[in-house]
Amino acid sequence: MDVDDIICIGKPYGGYDLFDDDRPADLFDRLWHPPSKKALLDILDEFGPRVVMTTSWLRLMERDGFESLFRRTGLELVAASLHSKWEAPANMGMTRHDAILKWLWANYTGEQLVVLDDDVSGTGLRGSKLDKLGRVVFCEVGVGLHVGHLPQVRRALVGGAS
Template sequence: MSNSKTASPRTVSSRPLLFLDLDDVLCLNAPYGGYDVIVEPHPEDLWEKLFTQGAVDTLLAAIEEHRPRVVLTTSWLRMLDRSGFEKVFQATGLRQLSQCFHEHWDAPQNRGETRLAAIERWLLNHHRDEPFVVLDDTLSGTGLAGSRIDLMGCLVLCDVNVGLHTGHVEALRRALQGRWISRRSSSR
């Protein structure tokens, strides 16, 4: 245990959080998307082509470097439960992702709710002041652009039909290392 006099504003040993959307982050829906995962029989090359390789490589590098706990925010939560996601990640070479799931691994949106509202509700209930990043896209990341999360530097928005790429690495690194804390503290 750390001495309270030397502890930072967050628990030093706590792992950062990564809120993860799938569409237009890892999955560009070309040629396959989330519905292809639940329809049987699966296309023969589904698992090789579901996620974009550059996005996968970038995400895996961030996971290896920062060991975040992952919370899914994707619309795929309407179709898959935790074991379904674990099977998808196993089949697509992202086994490490499901091994990083937070105990409270999902932040689903309620009907008519923004992605921002779902994430803020999760943070209110489960956040313990760990560094975090929200990894989403400009289309489905409703309410995130310009939000407090964005202003804190904890948001990485991917372009539609482009997804996650190496150009996002530094923003991911800053957020996951908690370099937003001084900005957050001063904006309260």
């Protein structure tokens, strides 16, 4: 799961606000886009998937930072759902697709999967095998994850090909 343009659309706050010494008082109440937060919680409630982070925020935070952030922002279920191998960072010269494939090669055990990303940061995902198998949900920049994505998420997590 990516963060930017999935659950954090930058309105009114974005990731950089987290690391500002003069944080807005309501940052933790308004960091996540409400429709995106609801859609993500619906997915977690319905399917109980393990979450693997693919976001650029991995350069700025460790697991405990993500867990704390999710708990402070009403996404306790995300914190509790982080996979034991919780991160798939894109190292220098890697696309997001490369990072996800590297993670899958090392950790995948056949469970259903879905990738939540966007075209801007989800480099290499459009047209990939994962995309062609219906495993990538592309969220629109500035809009984020929403209930309209849930049918595709359900197909990926219920009956899609492994």
